[in-house]
Amino acid sequence: MFEIRDLHVSYGKVTAVRGMTLSAEPGKVTLVLGANGAGKTTTLRSAAGLHKPDSGSVVLDGETITGLPAHKIVKRGLVLVPEGRHVFAPLTVMENLRMGGYTTARGETGAILDRVFEMFPVLKERQDGAAGLLSGGEQQMLAFGRALMAKPKIMMLDEPSMGLAPTMVDTVLSSIRAMADSGIGVLMVEQNAEAGLEVADDVAVVARGEVVFSGTAKEARSNSSVLRAFLGEAALVSES
Numbered sequence: 001m002f003e004i005r006d007l008h009v010s011y012g013k014v015t016a017v018r019g020m021t022l023s024a025e026p027g028k029v030t031l032v033l034g035a036n037g038a039g040k041t042t043t044l045r046s047a048a049g050l051h052k053p054d055s056g057s058v059v060l061d062g063e064t065i066t067g068l069p070a071h072k073i074v075k076r077g078l079v080l081v082p083e084g085r086h087v088f089a090p091l092t093v094m095e096n097l098r099m100g101g102y103t104t105a106r107g108e109t110g111a112i113l114d115r116v117f118e119m120f121p122v123l124k125e126r127q128d129g130a131a132g133l134l135s136g137g138e139q140q141m142l143a144f145g146r147a148l149m150a151k152p153k154i155m156m157l158d159e160p161s162m163g164l165a166p167t168m169v170d171t172v173l174s175s176i177r178a179m180a181d182s183g184i185g186v187l188m189v190e191q192n193a194e195a196g197l198e199v200a201d202d203v204a205v206v207a208r209g210e211v212v213f214s215g216t217a218k219e220a221r222s223n224s225s226v227l228r229a230f231l232g233e234a235a236l237v238s239e240s
Ligand SMILES: Nc1ncnc2c1ncn2[C@@H]1O[C@H](COP(=O)(O)OP(=O)(O)OP(=O)(O)O)[C@@H](O)[C@H]1O
Pocket: 011, 014, 015, 016, 034, 035, 036, 037, 038, 039, 040, 041, 042, 043
């Protein structure tokens, strides 16, 4: 079980996150929806140890990991796949994957790599090619594969479908579902609410740095304010 409890984060005098509480659990996809500037990225980066929160806590399997250095947080099993993927373009696919496994014991990386290649065959095919030559969707899969190399219990995904062609969005979302089904807990920020709801178990809606709705994906789909804000008036009409 993973919890972000009452997190407050600011940039200088500007408070970006005020009392954010989110959770994720093994085997489930929790979708986080919210307008631009709602504090989604700030929350994920703070949980990952990349930005220091003012207060609140981040708890993984009963242990408080708030404020630990980022590499120690990865080692505990909480891994962030950042917005924009950030693969190392001049390095090969294999080199990118190996970097993801830098906190993993040497003896274990071979077996994990086999599982990554099983889940993403394209990475196996392209393992000796430069990561920068992959398509956007393939780079997203590489970013997932790199995260999987760290043996995550929980993966936080920031806008995984951003900038991808529609057919690639489906592929990427199915692979997110598959990662969760393999036992990983996924906390996913996604602008494409319609696509995100297809694979989500639970949903949290955030506004101005805090959670304003949380429930199951089914509850989100039947909540008129969620529909109106994220799926548009048309969805509301077709639901009623
Ligand atoms: N490095 C920064 N310095 C100052 N303010 C920042 C910084 N990063 C984000 N902010 C501000 O913090 C608030 C939350 O931003 P954040 O990026 O967390 O939102 P978001 O929900 O991820 O938005 P988006 O949907 O656009 O990705 C915004 O008001 C933003 O302008």
